[in-house]
Amino acid sequence: MEFRDYRAYLDEVERAGELRVVRGADLKTDVGGITEITAWSPEHPVVLFDEIDGYPAGRRIAVHSFDSYRRMQLVYGFPDGLRGRALTEWWADRLDVAASSPPVTPVEVETGPVMENVLTGDDVDLHLFPAPMWHELDGGPYLATGGASVLRDPDTGALNAGCYRGMVYDRHTIGHHLAGGHHGQVIRDKYFERGENCPIVISLGNDPSFTLAAAENVGFGQDELEFGGFLRGAPYEVVRGPLTGLPFPAGAEAVLEGEILHPDAEPKRSEGPWGEGLGYYAAAFDQPAVRVHAIYHRDDPIVLGEPTLRFRNRGGAGGFAQTARRLHMLRRSGLEGIRGVGQVGPFLVISLKQHYAGHVMRVADYAMAGLADRPPRYLVMVDDDIDPTNPTLVNWAISTRVDPAAQIHIERERWCNVINPAGLTPEKRRIEDYTLGTTIIDACKPFRWRRHWDAMFHRSDIDEDLRVRLATRWESELGDLVTAPRPI
Numbered sequence: 001m002e003f004r005d006y007r008a009y010l011d012e013v014e015r016a017g018e019l020r021v022v023r024g025a026d027l028k029t030d031v032g033g034i035t036e037i038t039a040w041s042p043e044h045p046v047v048l049f050d051e052i053d054g055y056p057a058g059r060r061i062a063v064h065s066f067d068s069y070r071r072m073q074l075v076y077g078f079p080d081g082l083r084g085r086a087l088t089e090w091w092a093d094r095l096d097v098a099a100s101s102p103p104v105t106p107v108e109v110e111t112g113p114v115m116e117n118v119l120t121g122d123d124v125d126l127h128l129f130p131a132p133m134w135h136e137l138d139g140g141p142y143l144a145t146g147g148a149s150v151l152r153d154p155d156t157g158a159l160n161a162g163c164y165r166g167m168v169y170d171r172h173t174i175g176h177h178l179a180g181g182h183h184g185q186v187i188r189d190k191y192f193e194r195g196e197n198c199p200i201v202i203s204l205g206n207d208p209s210f211t212l213a214a215a216e217n218v219g220f221g222q223d224e225l226e227f228g229g230f231l232r233g234a235p236y237e238v239v240r241g242p243l244t245g246l247p248f249p250a251g252a253e254a255v256l257e258g259e260i261l262h263p264d265a266e267p268k269r270s271e272g273p274w275g276e277g278l279g280y281y282a283a284a285f286d287q288p289a290v291r292v293h294a295i296y297h298r299d300d301p302i303v304l305g306e307p308t309l310r311f312r313n314r315g316g317a318g319g320f321a322q323t324a325r326r327l328h329m330l331r332r333s334g335l336e337g338i339r340g341v342g343q344v345g346p347f348l349v350i351s352l353k354q355h356y357a358g359h360v361m362r363v364a365d366y367a368m369a370g371l372a373d374r375p376p377r378y379l380v381m382v383d384d385d386i387d388p389t390n391p392t393l394v395n396w397a398i399s400t401r402v403d404p405a406a407q408i409h410i411e412r413e414r415w416c417n418v419i420n421p422a423g424l425t426p427e428k429r430r431i432e433d434y435t436l437g438t439t440i441i442d443a444c445k446p447f448r449w450r451r452h453w454d455a456m457f458h459r460s461d462i463d464e465d466l467r468v469r470l471a472t473r474w475e476s477e478l479g480d481l482v483t484a485p486r487p488i
């Protein structure tokens with residue numbers, strides 16, 4: 001849905017009754033702690049921190065921007081009540097539309113609200129913005145957590161946007177955590193290989209589509225600003241950075257313009273520790289930092305905070321966008337029989353209609369190449385009678401259709417996230433070997449003897465025709481007890 005900027009979005013959030021303002025919080029414990037605790041309740045509001053200790057009124061931080069069903073609906077525009085598998089399929093269909101439509105190219109404008117205040121040279125001071133200690137043992141205050149950075153591929157000229165966290169080091173230096181394998185890392189290192197610093201603009205807050213588009217794992221070379229235009233249904237208006245030529249939204253709350261410093265020009269800086277979504281602190285490790293040469297910001301800027309938290313609840317609409325992207329990519333793979341994709345706990349689940357021997361593993365191998373981000377640690381393949389989003393059915397298939405000796409396949413040395421506690425030993429970390437094993441669980445009926453399988457193993461729960469007949473016959477006496485739908 002189209003919002004001019006974050007403020008327009010916030011107005012709509014307030015109209016929906018989903019905004020709470022907190023005054024007088026401090027940056028050391030209150031902002032981070034309140035953010036974590038309030039995220040535990042389902043359907044929690046946006047919390048807007050104002051009059052933050054040590055800062056003038058108006059310098060605000062907004063958290064939980066996308067953490068309710070209604071707020072996700074405002075951004076994605078899905079029909080009321082759509083959830084689970086239906087929601088995933090709806091967004092996968094929209095991604096098919098995006099792929100076959102002309103790009104929604106940003107429109108360049110001379111200036112915009114973000115240029116209300118321009119600071120360069122000695123006036124650059126990152127402490128102008130409130131940056132909290134989000135988790136008690138973080139390595140320092142983090143300013144960039146909910147915005148997005150824009151880089152340009154020096155080989156192709158293609159633009160790339162991503163969300164990358166940044167801790168404040170001093171007045172004009174900020175961290176930039178680029179996990180290995182993310183496109184931003186590949187692009188940054190292309191500049192480094194040429195012996196150059198990498199130009200960058202970092203937005204600290206925008207219309208919500210910008211953050212969510214930047215966080216999407218679109219293909220390498222695809223422009224997230226164009227994808228964001230599709231998501232919001234209108235092109236972004238962008239200003240070209242005077243120093244780097246990189247574009248940023250004219251309605252952004254605040255933007256930092258500068259360069260990621262080549263490690264030969266300036267030693268890397270310790271980044272982290274940082275409280276990660278997996279529920280542990282990610283250890284500090286050295287990363288190239290960003291030198292900020294200019295700051296642009298609106299009057300009374302709102303910094304978006306999206307710190308990772310172990311428990312985060314998006315009101316039943318969390319995770320659907322990435323699952324839908326995987327479904328969209330599988331559909332476009334040209335492989336036959338794909339029925340659905342789901343995420344059940346740690347399992348990525350693909351259901352398919354088997355057509356030939358070897359079909360299951362062919363699809364599994366394709367998915368393991370890393371559909372939209374890293375390969376899953378556990379991929380579960382199920383037949384088309386299993387809803388891949390239904391935990392009960394997925395568990396049933398794993399429990400009853402898998403011979404572990406024949407149907408569990410373990411691969412080694414696959415791309416993984418540096419934040420994983422499992423398997424990344426001190427030695428692997430020392431040599432920056434961020435790889436782990438992955439598992440394919442083939443929970444499908446074995447194709448070669450499936451006819452025998454079906455003949456031997458009938459489902460033992462009640463036949464559907466009989467269930468309907470009994471419900472009709474006994475409803476007057478037993479009511480809901482006989483008309484209740486089958487649980488799975």
Ligand SMILES: Cc1cc2nc3c(=O)[nH]c(=O)nc-3n(C[C@H](O)[C@H](O)[C@H](O)COP(=O)(O)O)c2cc1C
Pocket residue numbers: 145146160161162163164165166177178179180181182183184185214215216217218306307373
């Ligand atoms: C709130 C938020 C914070 C994130 N922080 C980081 C981060 O610090 N480093 C990182 O590499 N990815 C981070 N991610 C994930 C990336 O933004 C995401 O995978 C994105 O698609 C990467 O883009 P790229 O492949 O174009 O570089 C974050 C995502 C979100 C939503």
